[in-house]
Amino acid sequence: MIGLIKKMLKETPGREMRPVIQYAEEYLDPFSLSYRYSKNYHHKPLYTVPHYKLRNILGMAFHPLGGHYFTLALSSIEKKSSWQGANKSLSEYYRLATPSTYGELFLMGSDGHFSSAKIGGDFYLPWFQDPVATRAKRGWQYFGPASSSFVDNQWSRLYNVFNKIKHEGYNPPRCPSYDRYPQGFFLVDSNDFVFVVTNATHRVAAVSSCNAGNGKIQVTLRDNTLPVISSKEIDSWPLVRLGQCSHDEAHYIFKTFFIGNCYAEKFFRGVVP
Numbered sequence: 001m002i003g004l005i006k007k008m009l010k011e012t013p014g015r016e017m018r019p020v021i022q023y024a025e026e027y028l029d030p031f032s033l034s035y036r037y038s039k040n041y042h043h044k045p046l047y048t049v050p051h052y053k054l055r056n057i058l059g060m061a062f063h064p065l066g067g068h069y070f071t072l073a074l075s076s077i078e079k080k081s082s083w084q085g086a087n088k089s090l091s092e093y094y095r096l097a098t099p100s101t102y103g104e105l106f107l108m109g110s111d112g113h114f115s116s117a118k119i120g121g122d123f124y125l126p127w128f129q130d131p132v133a134t135r136a137k138r139g140w141q142y143f144g145p146a147s148s149s150f151v152d153n154q155w156s157r158l159y160n161v162f163n164k165i166k167h168e169g170y171n172p173p174r175c176p177s178y179d180r181y182p183q184g185f186f187l188v189d190s191n192d193f194v195f196v197v198t199n200a201t202h203r204v205a206a207v208s209s210c211n212a213g214n215g216k217i218q219v220t221l222r223d224n225t226l227p228v229i230s231s232k233e234i235d236s237w238p239l240v241r242l243g244q245c246s247h248d249e250a251h252y253i254f255k256t257f258f259i260g261n262c263y264a265e266k267f268f269r270g271v272v273p
Contacts (some may be wrong), residue, residue, distance in 0.1 A: 025218070030186040030193045030228055044220040046181060049195045051208040051215050055187075056201055057125065057132050058105065058142055059253070059261035062208045069093045069143075069264040070158055070205035087155045093267045094144040094151045105143075105263055108252050114245035126250035127229045129238035132198065141201065143264075154202075162206035170212040183222040187257050189231040194257055198222050229254075 025046045054062040062068050064075060073090040099105040102124075103115030110116040114126065122131035123142070139146025141154055172180050182200040186193050197204050197219070207217050221227045229237075231254055239245040 030188050030195075044181075046218045046220055047195075048216050049219050051211070051217060053194050054204060054208065054217070054219075055194050055196050055257050055260070056142070057123065057196060057198060058263070059257040060264060061260040062197070062204050064209055064211075066260050067262045067265045068205060069097070069268075070202065071209050072264060072268045073155075074158070074162055074205065074209040087159075089268055090155050090158075091148075091151050093264060094139070094146045094154075096267050097143040097264060098145055099143060099263070102253075106253050106256055106261060107263060108249070108256075112246050112249045113243070114239065114249045114253075117244075124239065126234075126239045126245045126253060127226075127237040129242075158202045158205065161202050162209060165203075165206045165212055166210045170207050170210075170217075172218065181218050181220045183220055185222055185225050186228045187231075187254065188228055189254070189258060192258060195219055196257065198225075 025048070030047075052061065052063040052066070056062070056068060060066065060068040062071055064071055069090065073087075073093070076089055100118060101110050101115065102108075102117050102119060103110035103112070105119065106115070108115050121135045123133040123135075123140075124131050133140060133142065136150075138150040146154075179200065182197050182204050184195055184197045184199075186195055199222075204217065207213060231251070234240060234247055234250050234254070237245075237250055240247060240250050
């Protein structure tokens with residue numbers, strides 16, 4: 001029977017065989033994590049991280065008082081009990097938030113090589129040589145411009161998962177094993193750390209907004225990505241080493257992840273009370 005199911009999945013157009021992944025809870029100590037790439041796809045560690053330590057790839061904080069556009073939009077539901085108002089606020093964000101340079105996005109001016117660089121179809125961070133995100137034709141979730149259908153889809157996904165978690169609670173085992181927990185990597189600076197989420201951002205925003213899990217969430221490491229990026233290694237980061245980003249620019253962006261990028265907040269003023 002199992003062989004027949006595998007054969008059917010393999011022959012069904014648009015279906016992809018996914019590995020069954022085993023997860024194991026590990027003690028959270030990002031300061032002692034190995035710097036090697038995570039390549040074991042079938043066995044993944046789980047770390048329990050406080051909501052206030054979570055960031056997206058722009059450095060925006062997911063907690064309700066942070067500056068993430070999803071949590072800012074959801075906050076209007078809690079304050080006004082209006083999903084229409086929240087939808088409007090997110091639509092306005094995608095319409096108005098269209099940064100052209102990395103300096104504009106990270107609120108750092110545009111005097112340096114990296115800060116003056118245009119944001120194209122690929123999005124880069126100083127500590128990775130490859131892009132961490134690629135813009136789709138209809139847009140991407142981080143900022144505009146984006147098509148109305150894309151924005152509607154973002155809101156629908158966000159509101160549905162928020163509503164489900166609010167009324168039923170957060171239950172990761174219900175998700176497929178390959179997408180059961182948010183993935184990402186750690187940034188470490190002296191005795192502090194944050195976890196950068198690279199997938200499941202709608203879910204993470206909803207969990208944080210509902211304060212599900214008593215203010216904590218289980219996460220795992222992203223495949224083929226360094227699990228820890230340390231401020232001690234700035235001069236060896238790929239874009240710094242290649243001369244595409246200065247030491248000071250890289251350090252500023254890194255610190256922004258710890259403070260929390262406030263770029264999105266100004267677009268919600270007057271829309272979210």
